[in-house]
């Protein structure tokens with residue numbers, strides 16, 4: 545399949561320059577970027593870009609996609625109360641196939657909002673994998689041991705099943721929810737798993753001050769330091785949120801190339817605080833952005849995450865913020881072939897409407913995307929060489945109505961069972 549994007553402005557994200565020309569996709573990869581695409585004719589499809597912007601798809605580096613059924617959080621509830629009184633009782637009612645159906649609802653949002661990959665952390669990851677492969681969403685899944693129930697051997701098998709596949713859409717690594725929900729058995733099983741596989745480890749870290757204080761009471765160490773001393777980061781990885789890190793923990797991240805995945809929308813929504821992203825960047829740490837679960841954000845828009853990150857960290861240039869939502873996120877997820885637009889990379893691309901931007905200067909365009917980026921400006925989303933969304937229409941192997949109906953049915957069932 546040969547798809548030619550013609551007459552585009554192209555922001556490869558290799559640097560800040562925007563070039564004019566065509567971009568050719570053959571099957572799943574970018575095959576050509578330049579002005580002489582006619583030598584590759586004929587094409588199966590020509591997309592006339594009319595001077596609009598082709599750029600790498602946005603990447604949601606921290607998501608609990610299936611939590612779409614938990615939207616509409618009660619107001620004025622702090623994180624701990626919300627989790628223990630509202631979220632956990634409902635999550636206890638989930639059955640594996642719910643994840644399969646609910647993930648697809650989030651994917652509909654993702655492709656409409658220009659998101660071409662997500663790092664999904666939730667129950668029953670194999671159901672998430674099935675949904676992602678069917679839908680066509682590039683996904684990194686986080687598997688978690690469950691002492692006595694999910695054996696280490698299962699995680700090792702899953703890891704190899706997904707990661708050894710050539711050009712698979714789904715990859716897999718290991719982590720758990722957080723230090724404060726991990727008992728000794730889970731810590732031990734996780735340590736054994738990552739030692740066996742030699743994979744990076746990810747978890748929620750220092751999202752609230754309370755979490756940090758309670759961890760210190762338990763272990764006389766703050767969470768990231770504790771997990772580091774336990775050996776969980778022996779193969780790298782990183783933390784979600786990381787709002788309240790100590791200077792020593794920032795140094796640990798720097799020295800061990802750990803990734804910090806920040807979720808400004810969720811942090812604001814739950815009143816968790818503001819992560820000092822400029823300080824992390826100044827230490828050379830790979831910082832990326834994620835929406836967190838739709839229930840703790842009420843939005844799955846990476847444009848909103850960029851706007852918040854930029855507003856909260858005004859010394860960071862817009863291009864660096866855009867990198868957090870694209871290149872850096874791809875690197876945090878080890879999706880090294882889906883980071884920039886270049887020949888040989890996966891065709892994970894969005895077409896962004898520039899008709900409302902008067903300037904042709906790359907600086908102005910990047911500033912506009914970061915500070916005023918609008919979900920409605922996403923004209924087209926392609927993942928792995930396949931156009932899944934274009935001008936308000938989905939191009940899927942299944943019915944959008946059916947996906948939404950299944951999710952509504954699941955929500956009704958769970959509320960009835962409470």
Ligand SMILES: [Zn+2]
Pocket residue numbers: 606607608748784836837
């Ligand atoms: Zn989260």
